[in-house]
Amino acid sequence: MITTLLSHQWKAYYRSSVFQKSLALNIILGLLILYFGAIFLIIGIGMPVLLAELFPGQNPVDVFNGMLLFYFLIDLFLRFVLQELPVLAVQPYLHLPVRKGKLVHFVLLKSLPSMFNLIFLLILVPFMYATVVPAYGAGAALAWLFAFLMLTFFNNFVLIYFKRQLSVKPLLTLLFGLAVAGLMVLDYVGAFSLLAVSRAVFGAVLERPWLAVVPVLLVAAAYALNFQYLKNHTYPEELAIRKTTRAEGKGIAFLRRFGEIGKLIELEIKLIWRHKRSKSLLTMSLFFLFYGLIFYRNESYLDSFVVLIFVGIIITGMPMFNYGQFVPSWQSGHFDAILTRRISPYQFYAAKLWIFVSVVTLAYLLTLPYGFFGYKIILVNTAALLFNIGVNTFIIFFFSVYNTNRLDLSKGSAFSWQGVGASRFVMMLPMMLLPVLIYLPFKFMGVPDLGVVAIGLLGLAGFAFQKQMLHWTANWFLKHKYKLASGFRQD
Incomplete structure (x- = not known):
């Protein structure tokens, strides 16, 4: 057998x-x-x-x-x-x-x-x-x-x-x-x-x-x-598979094993690959992987956990930040179709969650060679990875309902302010400042390493309770879906 x-x-x-x-x-x-x-x-x-x-x-x-x-x-x-x-x-x-x-x-x-x-x-x-x-x-x-x-x-x-x-x-x-x-x-x-x-x-x-x-x-x-x-x-x-929550998508058999969420991930990947704006954001994110060379080569910066935390959040999370700032505006051209299909908001955001987890983890693995500059970098970047997938992901989802501007996917991201609103800039504040605020009390108590561990544990807790957080995100989306639909209908 x-x-x-x-x-x-x-x-x-x-x-x-x-x-x-x-x-x-x-x-x-x-x-x-x-x-x-x-x-x-x-x-x-x-x-x-x-x-x-x-x-x-x-x-x-x-x-x-x-x-x-x-x-x-x-x-x-x-x-x-x-x-x-x-x-x-x-x-x-x-x-x-x-x-x-x-x-x-x-x-x-x-x-x-x-x-x-x-x-x-x-x-x-x-x-x-x-x-x-x-x-x-x-x-x-x-x-x-x-x-x-x-x-x-x-x-x-x-x-x-x-x-x-x-x-x-x-x-x-x-x-x-x-x-x-x-x-x-x-x-x-x-x-x-x-x-x-x-x-x-x-x-x-x-x-x-x-x-x-x-x-x-x-x-x-x-x-x-x-x-x-x-x-x-x-x-x-x-x-048993519920027939009321089916999504359409063919081509990547590997993702089909994950059911409807896998099909939505497949459609999202196709959207990224087929449009100029999403591909230009992806290319831009690659350059941020070298951001650490500006700081890690300076010995004074290596002694400051605040700087390392800031840099770690950026280089491990920038692909997620760049793409996440326009969620769900990426689907603005066919948002009404999404609302009429039997796709739950939970599945919609769960697909984006696993895309974020994948790209952030890949960015983390590609930055592991920075560990040759010092073991602190590996410790901080690991905590930053956990914080990005367990906390910053849901901060992006929270602010996503305020992205009511329609997005033209055929245009590049360079010198383009289409779809950019105040919520993008407000969103970056907790994503960058919250890990530093978590760390500072431990620094003042004389145990800075535990501050970094606390950042990682908070992210791990958020990821462990992802199911509950996704249900909350789905309910938050349902309260604002008509406002989003109205904004996306405007040219």
Whole structure:
């Protein structure tokens, strides 16, 4: 049965319009994978030399072991933001004589060959071959590698479970996120040392390779938790699709798995790609990625968290700011059609939310090399990323109902003030000043790093309660939709 399901998935992929028509997209995706893979491989090959220079006189293996627990915590965060839930169109199989358990097993096992699970091996394997094997032997090194791989799978299944719980029990996911953040805070204040714990745990595996069985038990527990949850919630009545909320859109099969919201995202992407004004804003946003070079090269600015927060918000959020300032004016030319279609405001704004999350996360990843100027930049930009997707997104949605000016998409953005109103400038004030105001009390108390953490936690809380915030946004939109329609009808 697993072989049959794999065959069906492969046929669905290569018969899709993405595989057949979006050759350029596949080439770009492949080049990005090769680019980041090459970076990780180079880091892995040069890791022994790099650790020897940064930590002279210390055992490189001990130093590397001390970093692994931090890696797993960061990996949890990146998975929460970027990793997709493994899906399978199980509805067509439920009326067939196929055991539900096999379908669930396939859905879970499908998540293992993921970039998040395998890409770090490009660093780990060269480092193991060059440093761990000569010091501890091949057997202990392989047990160490196996333990790391099992803990990566544990992260995978834990995040799958909590992301599924996000829609039904957002508080549970929020508490999980706070627990992870709390570990880092406790390490910062000196309650205990994550570095020492990580070094002891992975060092013990090298000394006693049989301890590699412990991560296997953790993976089994997380797998069983996911299996039981999916098996209890895979019923036709829970998978039914409401026909009253259909959107039209064809072409990007990858997005169809997300239902009506995926179709709306597809239509939004086509709108951006086909019109001069939206493309010119996208091009303009790329230049802001180099904004950090103005500040990060100055040592005095690196000592000021206020400056770093301001710059971090801009370089990670500028694509969202540029596009979001004209929501929903982008649809002004066919706004009446949107009001007459069976598309809920919740779906309309949810599609824009996930576009914002995607572009902000991509901007964050592209600015990671700024970390060579100092570790503070990575800390601040991570907090800025969370704040942008969890707070600034909904600030944009709040002010969107005041964008009543019609927008001509055929015109470029340079020297064009069409659609620009006072609400755009007012909107930027809380988006830029609020994170600084959150940080300042902590600065005055002498714990500036916790101020940055507070900014990130507020953004994480906003993202965790995105469902509730989107419902509020939809109600806010309904109160102003006729005012928007009236404004868009005026030439």
